[in-house]
Amino acid sequence: MLIGYARTSTTDQQAGFDAQLVELEAYGCERTFKEQVSAVASRGELDRAIDMLGKGDKLVVTKLDRLARNVMHMGELLQQIEAKGAGLVILSLGSETVDTTTATGKLILNMMVSVAQFEREMMKERQVEGIKRAKAEGKYKGRVPTAMRQADKVKALVEAGVQRVQVQEQLGISKASYYRCLNG
Known part of the structure; x- marks a missing residue:
């Protein structure tokens, strides 16, 4: 069985959310779990999707960032999925679909998760440098608490x-x- 999982961080991201649902349906997901919560919040629908997985099933997501926060989190999720005898499919990882039920798919996923985490950490470093520079120039006011x-x-x-x-x-x-x- 193909089980889809769609997530956006906020309810304001409706277009992206709808696009995920369309893509998961087009791929053939028989059941889709959906939620609009931050990646760091408790994600009950993701837990339910993983609980529903059985031997030979696949959890399908449209993009890696809809599922995992970092390398360690991705590893934990993949362990849970594999412990059920299931696999993971990521539809849009670059221009390819990645399926962890194959050795190549696992290798590509591990490399891409590491690269994504590296990019995120580099972006944070640049952001901190930019904020320091803006503060020194008296231009930094901070973000408005949303x-x-x-x-x-x-x-x-x-x-x-x-x-x-x-x-x-x-x-x-x-x-x-x-x-x-x-x-x-």
């Missing part, structure tokens, strides 16, 4: 009796942001 713009919505949902996890999922905010909105 979650705090939703503080009124968080408070209203809490007053309406909505549970924390549901508020987080609905508004696309982290646990820390949830509490900052309540206390700020």
Whole structure:
């Protein structure tokens, strides 16, 4: 069975979310788990998708960044998937589809995850350097806290009796942001 998993970090990314769903359906996924939460948040639908996997099944995602945060996380997920006797398919890894049920697919995935993490770390280093330079020139003001713009919505949902996890999922905010909105 082909089991799809689609994720965006926020509910504002609807076009990207819809595109993932179309791609997973076109690939032939019989069941698709979907969620719009940050990669660092608890991802219940991903857990359910992995739980549903059986021997010979494949978890299908459109892109690597929809699934894993870093090399270690990808390794953990791949272990869980393989322990079920299943495989992983990434539809858009460069111009190729990668299938971890083949030796070549596993090799390509491991190389690409490492390169992606390296790129992310280099980008962070450049960002820190740029912020230091901007601060020295008096141009850096910091980013506007995006979650705090939703503080009124968080408070209203809490007053309406909505549970924390549901508020987080609905508004696309982290646990820390949830509490900052309540206390700020």
